[in-house]
Amino acid sequence: MATAGASQGLSFACTHLMKPGDPVLIEDPTYFLAEQLILEHHLKTVGVRTDDDGINVEDLEKQLKAIPIKNPSEGYSAMLYLVPTFSNPRGTTISHEKRQRIVALAHQYNVIVVCDDVYELLCYKGAQPPVPRLFSYDAAILRDTPAASKRGHVISNASFSKIFGPGVRLGWIEAWVDIQEKLTNTGFMASGGGVQHCMSGLMGTAIQNGSLDRVIAALQAAYGARMAAVCAKLRQAIPAGVVNLIEPQGGLFMWVEFRDTAVDTEALLARARREFAVGFQPGNRFSQSKTFGHCMRLGIAFHPEAELLSGVDRLARLIHASIADGSIRVVP
Known part of the structure; x- marks a missing residue:
């Protein structure tokens, strides 16, 4: 249908x-x-x-x-x-x-x-x-x-x-x-x-005529490369003990969970936009129970790889600044 x-x-x-x-x-x-x-x-x-x-x-x-x-x-x-x-x-x-x-x-x-x-x-x-x-x-x-x-x-x-x-x-x-x-x-x-x-x-x-198959194959390759690059950059740029992430094997999104459950990603987003010109979706926007305030969703579909990596750099700078001022704790 x-x-x-x-x-x-x-x-x-x-x-x-x-x-x-x-x-x-x-x-x-x-x-x-x-x-x-x-x-x-x-x-x-x-x-x-x-x-x-x-x-x-x-x-x-x-x-x-x-x-x-x-x-x-x-x-x-x-x-x-x-x-x-x-x-x-x-x-x-x-x-x-x-x-x-x-x-x-x-x-x-x-x-x-x-x-x-x-x-x-x-x-x-x-x-x-x-x-x-x-x-x-x-x-x-x-x-x-x-x-x-x-x-x-x-x-x-x-x-x-x-x-x-x-x-x-x-x-x-x-x-x-x-x-x-x-x-x-x-x-x-x-x-x-x-x-x-x-x-x-x-x-x-x-x-x-096979056009759809070719488009899907191109998307699989492009999205796979972007996701791998973003995950590698996140692991490199964010200190150990700050976030948990599982690298997806497909799709458009990844979920980042701060180990410090007191982190408020709504407030973090406001600072991210104001000081670092980067954005993400706070976890509680997806939650009926509103128990995912320490999580955020990142997407890889819209921007090319270079822009995504620039965004990860900005996100990492935000996280480092938040660790320095005590608003994010490292939890081994």
């Missing part, structure tokens, strides 16, 4: 698969504009803890146990919104074992999982994503399910904006047939006859 981008795909799922007041479980931290979009549909967000390999499955099950399970005829009991691969903001990827467990829980607790799969193909090493999409785990279960009981529980919500060009504003949804029927048999789709007809034709040609 074609969409006008992943944001519309998520909006469609909220509109046609959920009812006002229904719970939507989200990773903490997660993409903040997705949470805003969900709340604008009058749904209730519930934060779930995350680990270095994505969502904490034990906390997910704990939250699901607290939600009344609807009869399938009444719709889904809850939605789970995930960025499973090279996540925004942390750059992490949910492991194979966790993906199996998440889909099993979705079937057990009558949950629809909406996966923001927009970074899936932006892997730096190798031509394939490191783990299959959650949709494939759902499809594997349904292939062995009696026809009368087949009911999808996972949506793969993807976009060409991250893998071809931001102005494309074209995406697609992959899901089991019953979900696609709910999303396509709507007044919006019937009235417009679908979305982005012209751009769909252009992207279809780009797929057929």
